[in-house]
Amino acid sequence: MLNEKSFSRGVRLVSLLVLFLFSAVSARSELTASPLQKRVISILKRYRQDPANWGIQVRSLAKGDDLVSFNSTRLYMPASNLKLIVTACALDGLGPGFRYLTTVMADGELVPADSLLKGDLILRGSGDPTISKRFYPTYTAVWDKLAEQVKRAGISRITGALVVDNTLFEPPFLAEGWGWEDLMWWYAAPVSALAYNDNCIDVEVFPARRVGEPPEVRIKPPGSGIRLQNKALTVARRSEDRLIISRDTPGGGINLGGGIYRRSLGFLEHVAVDDPPGFAAN
Numbered sequence: 425m426l427n428e429k430s431f432s433r434g435v436r437l438v439s440l441l442v443l444f445l446f447s448a449v450s451a452r453s454e455l456t457a458s459p460l461q462k463r464v465i466s467i468l469k470r471y472r473q474d475p476a477n478w479g480i481q482v483r484s485l486a487k488g489d490d491l492v493s494f495n496s497t498r499l500y501m502p503a504s505n506l507k508l509i510v511t512a513c514a515l516d517g518l519g520p521g522f523r524y525l526t527t528v529m530a531d532g533e534l535v536p537a538d539s540l541l542k543g544d545l546i547l548r549g550s551g552d553p554t555i556s557k558r559f560y561p562t563y564t565a566v567w568d569k570l571a572e573q574v575k576r577a578g579i580s581r582i583t584g585a586l587v588v589d590n591t592l593f594e595p596p597f598l599a600e601g602w603g604w605e606d607l608m609w610w611y612a613a614p615v616s617a618l619a620y621n622d623n624c625i626d627v628e629v630f631p632a633r634r635v636g637e638p639p640e641v642r643i644k645p646p647g648s649g650i651r652l653q654n655k656a657l658t659v660a661r662r663s664e665d666r667l668i669i670s671r672d673t674p675g676g677g678i679n680l681g682g683g684i685y686r687r688s689l690g691f692l693e694h695v696a697v698d699d700p701p702g703f704a705a706n
Contacts, residue, residue, distance in 0.1 A: 461492050468494070524552035526618070528570050531587070536578050544584035545574065547705065549618025550592055555704075556621040563621060563645040590701040592617035608671040608678070608695055616700035621645055623700040629667060629691040631684045632658040639684045647706030648697045651677035659683035667691050 460482075468478050481496035483489070490496070502509075527550075532543010547570075555566045562568075597614040598607070606612040613623035628642040638654050656667055665685035671678055675698045684691060697703045 458491065461494070464492050464494065524550045524554070526550060526552055526555070526566065526570070528574055530577075530579065532582075532584060534578065539578055539580035541579045541582040541584070543582065544587045545579075545582055546587045546589055547618065548589035548592075549616070549701070549704070551617050551619070553619055553622070555619060558622070586705055588618060588701040588705045590617045608669075610694035610696055613696035614698070614700055616704075618701045618704045620700065620704035622694070623703070624694045624696050625650060627652070627669065627678070627680075627693045627695055629656070629680070629684055629693075631686045631688050631690075634658065635660045635686055641680065648703050649699070649706070650695070650697065653677055653679050655679065655681045657683050658686050660686060662687075669693055669695070671695075 464480060464482075468480075477495065477498065477500070479495040479498050479500050480492055481490060481494075482492035484491055527546075527548040529546040529548060530541050530543060531546055532541050534541050554560075557563045560566060593615060597616065598612070602612050610622060610624045616623055625648045626644045628644065630640045630642075632639055635658050637658050639656050639658055641652060641654050643650070643652065659665065662685050664683045665688060666682045667680065667684050668682040669678060669680055678695060
């Protein structure tokens with residue numbers, strides 16, 4: 425029968441043995457590793473950040489063998505790394521020369537003498553993610569070009585409506601597992617075949633001239649239909665410089681609170697819209 429002291433000594437001995445075996449395996453792995461594998465391991469050791477875990481696999485496209493393998497059989501949450509796979513698949517399937525096509529179509533009778541369309545204009549999206557100020561000089565550059573083409577086609581007036589065709593993508597437009605508390609932010613914006621400004625609005629906040637007054641708020645581009653209630657104040661001390669943006673429920677209005685320092689250069693946040701096709705149409 426083991427007493428407490430003997431049991432403790434045995435546990436320490438087993439732990440030391442396991443540690444020794446692990447160290448021996450690691451050392452043997454490093455001795456048999458390729459120069460590339462050794463280089464990668466040395467980099468990981470240099471930037472070791474506990475409790476972070478690294479998993480790396482570099483495979484040869486020519487032979488199919490692993491050039492580097494480090495914790496490659498562990499299961500990880502892919503997070504934003506999944507974008508690399510999606511991009512690679514899109515590039516392979518669509519090719520580097522692929523271009524998205526956003527189309528304006530007429531549904532009705534054109535009266536050339538009056539530059540009149542007796543019917544609707546239809547705006548059809550194909551999933552273009554670049555219709556934004558990040559890719560063009562202005563927020564409306566793409567819409568301005570489409571409007572010019574409509575005018576060149578002989579249409580200056582319509583009797584119908586602007587109809588949005590967003591049917592290329594099928595629901596759900598939000599991914600499974602997204603928390604409701606994330607739905608107001610740019611990284612959880614709905615997917616849409618007709619996407620405008622990353623399906624987000626840019627909320628810009630600037631301090632007022634006087635301490636105690638509400639800051640100036642600019643929402644760009646307009647047309648989102650999102651209501652904003654400004655309860656924030658311009659503050660005198662930098663330590664109080666903390667703006668708070670919140671939303672009671674998905675689809676509800678935005679609440680702006682807290683304070684912005686009187687000498688601040690400004691604050692920018694990107695908030696997801698709830699109805700991307702309607703946003704683009706507006």
